[in-house]
Amino acid sequence: MLQEIIFAGFGGQGVLLMGQILSLGALEQGNEVSWLPSYGPEMRGGTANCSVVISDTPIGSPLVLKPNAAVVMNQPSMEKFEDAITPGGVMLVNSSIIPLKAHREDITTHYVPCNAIAEELGNAKVANVVMLGAYIGATGAVSFDAVMAAIRAKFAGKKAALIEINEKALRAGMDAVK
Amino acid sequence: MAKKLMKGCEAIAEAAVQAGCRCYFGYPITPQTDIPEYLSARMPEVGGVFVQAESEIAAANMVYGAAGAGARVMTSSSSPGISLKQEALSTIAGAELPCVVLNVMRGGPGIGGIAPSQGDYYQATRGGGHGDYRQIVLAPASVQEAADIMYGSFALADKYRMIVMVLADGFIGQMMEPVDLPMGATPEVEKPWAATGWTPESDRPRAVINSLYIKEPDLTKLHERFAARYAEIEANEVRYEAYQLEDAEFVIYAYGTMARICKSAIAILANEGIKVGMVRPITLWPFPTKAVYEAAALDSVKSTLTVEISAGQMFDDVRIGVNGVKPTEFLGYAGSKIPTVDEIVAKIKSMKGVE
Numbered sequence: 001m002l003q004e005i006i007f008a009g010f011g012g013q014g015v016l017l018m019g020q021i022l023s024l025g026a027l028e029q030g031n032e033v034s035w036l037p038s039y040g041p042e043m044r045g046g047t048a049n050c051s052v053v054i055s056d057t058p059i060g061s062p063l064v065l066k067p068n069a070a071v072v073m074n075q076p077s078m079e080k081f082e083d084a085i086t087p088g089g090v091m092l093v094n095s096s097i098i099p100l101k102a103h104r105e106d107i108t109t110h111y112v113p114c115n116a117i118a119e120e121l122g123n124a125k126v127a128n129v130v131m132l133g134a135y136i137g138a139t140g141a142v143s144f145d146a147v148m149a150a151i152r153a154k155f156a157g158k159k160a161a162l163i164e165i166n167e168k169a170l171r172a173g174m175d176a177v178k
Numbered sequence: 179m180a181k182k183l184m185k186g187c188e189a190i191a192e193a194a195v196q197a198g199c200r201c202y203f204g205y206p207i208t209p210q211t212d213i214p215e216y217l218s219a220r221m222p223e224v225g226g227v228f229v230q231a232e233s234e235i236a237a238a239n240m241v242y243g244a245a246g247a248g249a250r251v252m253t254s255s256s257s258p259g260i261s262l263k264q265e266a267l268s269t270i271a272g273a274e275l276p277c278v279v280l281n282v283m284r285g286g287p288g289i290g291g292i293a294p295s296q297g298d299y300y301q302a303t304r305g306g307g308h309g310d311y312r313q314i315v316l317a318p319a320s321v322q323e324a325a326d327i328m329y330g331s332f333a334l335a336d337k338y339r340m341i342v343m344v345l346a347d348g349f350i351g352q353m354m355e356p357v358d359l360p361m362g363a364t365p366e367v368e369k370p371w372a373a374t375g376w377t378p379e380s381d382r383p384r385a386v387i388n389s390l391y392i393k394e395p396d397l398t399k400l401h402e403r404f405a406a407r408y409a410e411i412e413a414n415e416v417r418y419e420a421y422q423l424e425d426a427e428f429v430i431y432a433y434g435t436m437a438r439i440c441k442s443a444i445a446i447l448a449n450e451g452i453k454v455g456m457v458r459p460i461t462l463w464p465f466p467t468k469a470v471y472e473a474a475a476l477d478s479v480k481s482t483l484t485v486e487i488s489a490g491q492m493f494d495d496v497r498i499g500v501n502g503v504k505p506t507e508f509l510g511y512a513g514s515k516i517p518t519v520d521e522i523v524a525k526i527k528s529m530k531g532v533e
Contacts, residue, residue, distance in 0.1 A: 060442030
């Protein structure tokens with residue numbers, strides 16, 4: 001198994017955190033994993049992305065230029081990464097704020113209204129975890145249980161009250177791509 | 179202990195604490211500011227000293243002072259900041275003091291950019307400051323290796339009474355990977371030369387920390403000590419990874435994260451029936467000259483390729499190592515433009531004469 005994923009969106013949408021939670025989940029289920037942020041003179045409202053590589057064997061390049069999955073949370077990210085996805089790959093589109101349809105026919109595209117789903121759940125901030133649920137639902141790369149273990153680790157202590165809403169968000173995201 | 183997912187900078191900083199480093203002096207600069215940030219909280223927990231100095235050179239001079247007093251001490255910076263430290267580093271070398279310096283390289287020259295680079299190879303392996311001295315230079319290719327190297331660097335510096343530079347690229351500093359942190363202090367050596375406070379009742383001569391050798395043959399003797407030390411290091415401390423050299427038709431030479439990117443290219447080429455091996459130097463000085471030669475000299479090897487995020491700096495040492503036994507080619511760019519997996523695959527194919 002070799003999953004090379006790019007998570008991309010506006011700064012503040014939690015794209016780096018999505019990648020970190022997935023990476024922790026992959027570590028939890030015993031995979032090799034690397035997480036690499038694109039860092040630059042970036043700020044809230046600017047674009048941010050991270051490369052995550054999950055593998056059964058030691059990871060070569062941690063830098064992903066041709067992902068087999070791209071999670072795009074805003075339109076500039078979709079415009080930037082759709083063409084980079086390898087044929088047969090997967091794109092997950094935040095259809096709450098991206099009106100575009102994919103032009104690629106050799107990839108599978110899932111449209112997930114993750115902001116709307118998060119708002120229905122009662123917390124707009126979990127849109128990223130909804131999308132993470134959609135990603136694991138669409139690819140099966142990391143199990144629900146492993147990602148939940150990662151969320152519990154990440155939200156331990158003062159933030160423990162947030163675990164329940166994140167669990168609902170993760171499940172709702174998986175359901176959205178069934 | 180279970181592996182933790184850690185950012186390179188934080189793993190490096192924690193490994194330094196585990197190794198017994200109790201003094202950190204630095205000044206913030208991207209992409210390594212996570213190190214002073216981490217240590218500003220961590221050093222007080224272990225009774226250590228953290229100072230954010232007023233400048234890079236001030237931080238490096240504080241390293242000189244602490245090292246002279248026998249402390250386990252480090253500083254860290256990124257390329258432009260490392261240049262600013264060189265006056266003190268040459269002094270530290272001249273005074274035969276042990277310390278650890280981390281450079282998380284970004285693109286240059288000047289203030290340059292903030293993206294990863296390998297443009298400081300010459301500076302790291304050719305001294306950096308003035309005056310015909312060497313420093314041990316180690317280049318990690320993963321977060322785990324960065325932590326392990328940092329952990330071992332203090333004992334290495336103490337053993338040889340010299341600067342150990344950990345030369346990482348921006349990827350290593352910012353990347354998160356699973357890491358098993360080394361635990362427990364590394365062996366300390368006696369430092370009878372350290373200036374720890376002298377009184378007329380002391381049963382040892384007064385310790386003087388200095389890099390001034392104005393009377394001959396004092397300076398010549400210093401360099402004779404250096405030469406003996408460097409010969410011992412070249413004999414005992416060379417480290418490298420030899421990767422899939424058996425039956426290899428081509429050999430790649432690369433270090434740091436660039437070597438990881440090359441491994442991805444090697445896997446693609448292997449699937450297409452083209453066997454490529456690699457020698458990844460871990461010590462850039464002492465350079466694995468013999469291993470570089472022996473890989474190139476293998477009967478199966480037709481030619482070699484060096485790949486760097488630079489205009490070709492390690493390439494000089496590779497050519498010294500290969501010594502003409504096989505052709506040497508280069509792929510890389512100055513600044514922060516990263517040679518891609520596709521470019522490496524295409525380059526090897528062009529060397530083989532296939533599309």
